[in-house]
Amino acid sequence: MKNWKKMFxxxxxxxxxxxxxxxxxxxxxxxxxxxxxxxAVSEESSQSEAAVPAVEASQPEEAxxxxxxxxxxxxxxxxxxxxxxxxxxxxxxASQPEEEPEQQPGGTLVVYFSATGNTQAVAxxxxxxxxxxxxxxxxxxxxxxxxxxxxxPDSRVNTEHEDPSARxxxxxxxxxxxxxxxxxxxxxxxxxxxxPIVWNFVETADLAGKTMIPFCTSMSDGIGSSGDTLAGMxxxxxxxxxxRFGENLDAASVTQWVQSLGLDAAA
Ligand SMILES: Cc1cc2nc3c(=O)[nH]c(=O)nc-3n(C[C@H](O)[C@H](O)[C@H](O)COP(=O)(O)O)c2cc1C
Numbered sequence: 001m002k003n004w005k006k007m008f009x010x011x012x013x014x015x016x017x018x019x020x021x022x023x024x025x026x027x028x029x030x031x032x033x034x035x036x037x038x039x040a041v042s043e044e045s046s047q048s049e050a051a052v053p054a055v056e057a058s059q060p061e062e063a064x065x066x067x068x069x070x071x072x073x074x075x076x077x078x079x080x081x082x083x084x085x086x087x088x089x090x091x092x093x094a095s096q097p098e099e100e101p102e103q104q105p106g107g108t109l110v111v112y113f114s115a116t117g118n119t120q121a122v123a124x125x126x127x128x129x130x131x132x133x134x135x136x137x138x139x140x141x142x143x144x145x146x147x148x149x150x151x152x153p154d155s156r157v158n159t160e161h162e163d164p165s166a167r168x169x170x171x172x173x174x175x176x177x178x179x180x181x182x183x184x185x186x187x188x189x190x191x192x193x194x195x196p197i198v199w200n201f202v203e204t205a206d207l208a209g210k211t212m213i214p215f216c217t218s219m220s221d222g223i224g225s226s227g228d229t230l231a232g233m234x235x236x237x238x239x240x241x242x243x244r245f246g247e248n249l250d251a252a253s254v255t256q257w258v259q260s261l262g263l264d265a266a267a
Pocket of ligand 1: 219
């Protein structure tokens with residue numbers, strides 16, 4: 001019996017020891033759970049969470065860089081429209097030949113002579129307004145300032161003015177006028193008339209059937225009978241009343257006059 005009691009007491013002690021040992025382990029594990037390693041895990045977690053948006057934020061950048069690297073694909077996607085634009089160009093160029101006949105007979109050519117630029121400015125304004133072609137009567141021998149000095153009795157202009165047969169040569173000759181039927185013709189007034197080189201043009205060119213519209217620039221005189229003089233040199237043309245402008249371009253008045261003529265811009 002004593003041995004059994006000792007054995008029982010020993011068994012109980014052993015159980016107690018085991019039980020206490022077990023309780024101590026559980027306490028240790030709880031402290032561990034609430035200890036810094038847990039917060040460390042939490043921090044790691046929060047760090048990783050913070051890092052994720054950063055990564056995610058960087059991912060969109062990567063994605064954008066990817067999309068920018070996919071830009072070529074975008075470009076490729078746009079390529080068809082570019083190709084379409086290219087295709088439309090040939091289509092446009094294909095339609096151009098259809099427009100060309102409109103520039104054939106029936107067109108307007110603005111012809112002018114200008115020694116110092118005043119008439120040229122008017123002529124260019126007329127051509128711009130009408131969308132018309134422009135032709136400058138260029139002397140084979142250009143007029144110098146000395147040539148234009150009317151106060152010098154021996155100057156070129158005075159010499160030509162005193163010779164009724166003087167017809168200064170035109171550089172390049174007379175252009176082909178066959179595709180034009182309306183010709184505004186401009187000049188500076190020299191002694192209230194068109195300069196003799198303009199007479200040369202009107203006498204030499206085939207103006208039969210053309211509608212001629214004189215215009216001039218001058219210091220002070222009106223166009224006077226200078227247009228009638230030209231009409232007498234090319235009676236096979238129809239000559240409309242002329243218009244005088246001042247030495248300094250007044251584009252508005254030029255445009256207003258052109259529009260009053262009622263000419264078709266394409267004509
Ligand atoms: C030789 C010569 C004769 C001129 N005769 C006249 C004239 O009779 N009446 C007039 O108002 N202006 C006269 N002028 C001035 C010009 O007609 C005027 O300056 C004109 O705008 C010049 O045009 P351009 O720059 O196109 O040559 C004459 C100019 C020159 C050089």
